[in-house]
Amino acid sequence: MDSTYKTLLDTCNSHNVTLVAVSKTKPVSLIQEFYEMGHRDFGENKVQELTTKAEKLPTDIRWHQIGHLQRNKVKYIAPFVHLIHAVDSLKLLKEVNKQAKKNDRVIDCLLQMHIAEEDSKFGFSSEELDEMFDSDVYPQLENVRIKGLMGMATFTDNKDQVRREFKQLKSLFEQLKSGRYSGKDHFDTLSMGMSGDYQIALEEGSTMIRVGSLLFGERNY
Numbered sequence: 001m002d003s004t005y006k007t008l009l010d011t012c013n014s015h016n017v018t019l020v021a022v023s024k025t026k027p028v029s030l031i032q033e034f035y036e037m038g039h040r041d042f043g044e045n046k047v048q049e050l051t052t053k054a055e056k057l058p059t060d061i062r063w064h065q066i067g068h069l070q071r072n073k074v075k076y077i078a079p080f081v082h083l084i085h086a087v088d089s090l091k092l093l094k095e096v097n098k099q100a101k102k103n104d105r106v107i108d109c110l111l112q113m114h115i116a117e118e119d120s121k122f123g124f125s126s127e128e129l130d131e132m133f134d135s136d137v138y139p140q141l142e143n144v145r146i147k148g149l150m151g152m153a154t155f156t157d158n159k160d161q162v163r164r165e166f167k168q169l170k171s172l173f174e175q176l177k178s179g180r181y182s183g184k185d186h187f188d189t190l191s192m193g194m195s196g197d198y199q200i201a202l203e204e205g206s207t208m209i210r211v212g213s214l215l216f217g218e219r220n221y
Contacts, residue, residue, distance in 0.1 A: 005037065005215055012209065015202050020064050022194075022212030024049060028056050030216060035061065043085075043210050047073040054080060066150075066210055068122050071095040079103050085150045085191050085210075088112045088122040090132045093144060100143035107143065110150040110191055113172065115165040117154045126172065133180060146181070148189030148207070149173050153197055162197050166204035173205075 012019040022043040023031050031042060035058060044050035045067030054063055062082035069086055077084075078099035087093050087109045100107040114123030124132070132138055151169040153162040173190045181187035193201025193209035201209055 002037070005034070005039075008211065008214065009039075011202070017202060017206060018189075018208040020066070020191075020208060020210045021215050022066065022210050023053070023216060024067075024212065026216045028053055031057060031061075034215075041082075043212075047076050050081075051076050064210075074099045075102075078105075078107065081107065083147065083189075084109045086110070086112045086122065088114075088124060090135060090137060093132075093141060094137060097141040097143045105143070106145050108145050108147045108186075110148050110189060111146060113149055113151045113169055115151040115153060115169050117161070117165075123151065145186055148187055148191065149176070150191040152194070153192070153201075155196075159197075159200060163200050163204060166192055166197075166201055166206070170205045 009019060018041055020041045020043040021034055021039055024043070024045045031053065034042075040060065041062045041064060043064040043066040044053065047065070047069070050063060050065060054061070063077070063080065064083050064085060065077055065081050066085045068088070069084060069092060071092055074092075074095045078096070084096060084107060087096065093109065096107055096109060111129065112123040113129070114125055149169060149172065151165070153165040156162065169192055170190060177187055189207050190205060191208040191210065192204075192206045195211050195214040198206075198209040198211060
């Protein structure tokens with residue numbers, strides 16, 4: 001575990017990339033081990049698991065909600081979550097804003113884009129993203145801050161396809177950075193790449209990778 005972690009961390013540091021250790025289904029004791037090695041960014045898919053672990057672990061951990069998020073669960077993580085990766089609708093963004101306001105904070109979010117050739121993946125299409133930006137509601141959301149984009153490539157052995165999908169996401173990120181978010185330094189995060197495809201993601205310009213099984217071993221369901 002130590003050598004894999006250190007190699008991965010060195011790779012991320014050399015690319016100026018944040019490594020989110022995806023600890024879903026893994027025990028608190030294992031997260032504590034990584035914490036003692038100096039790691040602070042941890043990702044969870046399920047809200048209940050995230051809140052349970054957050055109560056038992058040091059308060060300076062930066063918790064990332066990376067899984068599909070239901071609107072009725074936002075209130076449980078709003079007091080402390082560091083970054084929500086999977087904002088996939090205006091309705092969800094409105095709820096995050098509402099709960100952030102109740103907690104007197106601004107919550108950082110990533111907009112999840114649908115880049116995979118799989119219907120099971122969530123996320124905005126480019127058209128839906130434009131509709132959200134052009135809506136009357138979006139400019140009023142003062143308690144959320146859009147940090148960037150997130151996407152998941154198709155689960156396939158075809159590396160060319162994965163690379164194509166990451167290129168597409170990077171291109172959209174750059175368009176937004178030079179257009180709608182021009183001059184806004186906080187728009188700086190492109191979360192793409194997981195255990196199986198993080199190397200391609202790094203080559204295509206990811207600034208944040210979400211790695212679980214490579215660090216923690218296979219998951220226990």
